[in-house]
Amino acid sequence: MAHKTIIIDDELLARKRIMELLTDRNEFDVIAECHNGEDAIGKINELSPDVIFLDIELKGMTGFDVLRNIHSQKMPIVVFATAYDYYAVDAFNNYALDFLLKPFKNKRFHETLERILERMQHLDYEERMKGFLDSLDGNLKKGHGSNTKKLPIKQDNKTIFLNTDQVKYVCASSYYAEIYIGEKKYVVRDSLKNLLHQLTDHQFIRIHRSTIINVDHILELVHSDYNEIDIRMNDLKLFRISKSYRKDTLTKLGIL
Structure with a gap:
């Protein structure tokens, strides 16, 4: 059975690019596209996807805010998309989370898909995601993170x-x-x-x-x-x- 997938990005071209790259991958079934954080939270809680592609910079909130408002029983596998959040890239690596650094190449995208399929077997994903969000909150409170001086x-x-x-x-x-x-x-x-x-x-x-x-x-x-x-x-x-x-x-x- 294909993994239910939601694409979240406020740029139409970015959503279309991910959709096109997923077209030939029958392991993934795109069940929704969202262009803002509020819509994303609603769709995730309603549809309980297995995988989400999540832009960090959304109008009105960040991708991290979206994750903090997920109430579905199971945390989906998250692929972050980022252009400038250098702290977050380090954190993704520390917690073995997936990210795409914009602009990304097709090869990098498909490598990420392979890692997603592998991570489906890991039972500690929700724990690692919680640790990541906690570390992000802690660094922002200390004045680090993406607040660029x-x-x-x-x-x-x-x-x-x-x-x-x-x-x-x-x-x-x-x-x-x-x-x-x-x-x-x-x-x-x-x-x-x-x-x-x-x-x-x-x-x-x-x-x-x-x-x-x-x-x-x-x-x-x-x-x-x-x-x-x-x-x-x-x-x-x-x-x-x-x-x-x-x-x-x-x-x-x-x-x-």
């Missing part, structure tokens, strides 16, 4: 480390991101989603598909007559809060 970026033939407290805002520009510190602008070839994952301190908020701001550099909110809200930064730069990010932004600012 220095942001490494490539500039020409060097990698420089930016102090995240000094980052005022980050703006998308085509395939690039522009990071603003003081009067300087650093241009990197990266997505805002990946950068936000590195800037996991609570003061960074995505207010628009093309804008991340540091709340410590906010001067004021500006309300227009057309029910629009702008954020004015300390350097007087004005950014619009898009409707899709408004509720989350105002909640994090303590206004809702």
